[in-house]
Amino acid sequence: MSRFVDRVTLHISAGKGGNGCSSVHREKFKPLGGPDGGNGGRGGDVVLVVDPNVHTLLDFHFHPHAKAGNGTQGAGSNRDGSNGEDLVLPVPDGTMVLDENGRILADLVGEGTRFEAAPGGRGGLGNASLASRARKAPGFALLGEDGVERELVLELKSVADVGLVGFPSAGKSSLVSVLSAAKPKIADYPFTTLAPNLGVVSSGETTFTVADVPGLIPGASEGKGLGLDFLRHLERCAVLAHVVDCATLDPGRDPLSDIDALEAELAAYKPALSSDASLGDLAERPRIVILNKVDVPEAAELAEMVTPEIESRGWPVFSISAVSREGLRPLTFALAKLVVDYREAHPKAAPRRQVIRPVAANESGFSVIADPETPGGFIVRGTRPERWIQQTAFDNDEAVGYLADRLARLGVEDALVKQGAQPGCSVTIGNVSFEWEPQTPAGVDITMTGRGTDGRIDQVERIGADERKHARRVRRGLETEEQ
Secondary structure, eight states: OOOOOOEEEEEEEOOOOOOOOOOBOOBTTBSOOOBOOOOOOOOOOEEEEEOTTOOOSHHHHHOOEEEOOOOOOOBTTTBOOOOOOOEEEEEOTTEEEEOTTOOEEEEEOSTTOEEEEEOOOOOOOOHHHHOOSSOSSOSOOOOOOOOOEEEEEEEEOOOOSEEEEOSTTSSHHHHHHHHSSOOOOOOSSTTOOOSOEEEEEEETTEEEEEEEOOOOOTTGGGTOTTHHHHHGGGTTOSEEEEEEETTOOOTTOOHHHHHHHHHHHHHHOOOTTOOOGGGOOGGGSOEEEEEEOTTSHHHHHHHHHHHHHHHTTTOOEEEOBTTTTBTHHHHHHHHHHHHHHHHHHSOOOOOOOOOOOOOOOOTTOOEEEEOSSSTTOEEEEOHHHHHHHHHOOTTOHHHHHHHHHHHHHHTHHHHHHHTTOOTTOEEEETTEEEEOOTTSOTTSOOOOOSTTOOTTSOOSSOOOHHHHHHHHHHHHTSSOSOO
16 A cells, blocks of 8 residues: 655765866877866756656655765866766655755745755866966866765645545545545544545536545644644645534534634644745635535534534535535535635746755855864864865875965965964864974975975875886896895
8 A cells, every 4th residue: 555755854965076187198299298187077966856746755755865976087188077967856746845954945836846955066177177387287186076965854745725624533535535536545433544635626627636634633733643744734725624523422522613623723833834925824714614424314403503603704614425425516616616716816826946045155265263172273164175175185295285275375374373373283174184384385386396296295105206116126136225
């Protein structure tokens, strides 16, 4: 049996950007034809798209992790890497997207509405793009950035025209089954319906949808019963229909008290997550009262007795029986008229593009604070410094020197001096910690050495080409250690 899932936690990861390529053009009679390393491809994005063929979040319940494709690495001859494939996730109409803190990120309503949930990482630049007056043939390339990883909460609010509201066992599921082709579970015990059921009803030239919401009880707006889990499915309903059980044997209950109790819950529930202010609160929606089970003689008498008082409130009243199908035809036409009137007063908006308004941020800014875990250490925070750390291959001295130049031009060196940083102190940027050496002349023109090296950095562990050649000849017995 299929399950209805209307709230899931989704873990998404955008694709990683491809690394840039460090390559030198080689051609006959041109031993150094210049750098020709291509750029890495961009990582794929994770995108949520409203699909009319999807009606539940069940797929995400069983597969809560999703990852987009990675970008590929650049290659020689100025060949850029390919971009990672975007991951498009279809979601039902009416899906609300929230972050881990409960902040609303998007309200996806309308077929084709898109939301970029996680952007892919940018690809690293190849050495052809890094060439400059000082570095005519860079011996390094930048690494690709990691894609955004985040945790989202997807919450579904059914998009239905008529919402059936009532106490448990009031006959809502039975009414949906006779008005439409839907076949919800029907039984003679409370809370048979544990998930909303949708049915499509045709009345003349009008077609509308009916949502059977699980039974509500007093205190539902405060979380009692299944109230908070399913009251949100009424937020986008054009018409609210009270389904009243006129044949209940529960002492202390009658149609008027049932209606008053449900009205109190609807008024108390605040659709705080709704981004469509034009809908207003649930208390402002058009109402219709359906007195059910009049096939029972005592229920028919009770319905006839309370009808005048309900009509005095300005609400249409219909006495029906879902079993004998008495009174269903006039009810269907009345619901269709209310839906048409609501649609005319609230024209359906065209599928809209999601507008993202991120918090303004100055990427050139950074801050230097004392490291609380390392005495005498400092932490540098900022969009650019942390991004540059990700792009740097620390096993390449020339790449490290290029990073030092970028940080010096940004003003990080001066800021550390003003904060009282001492030579050899620990400086942390992003997830990398290193010893700060202010004697290194960063940010100035330098005399270039071999590719992949930087004369300002002591190369202690790196073995040069001459040393490797000598060691190889020693192993072959062609030279001695002294030579």
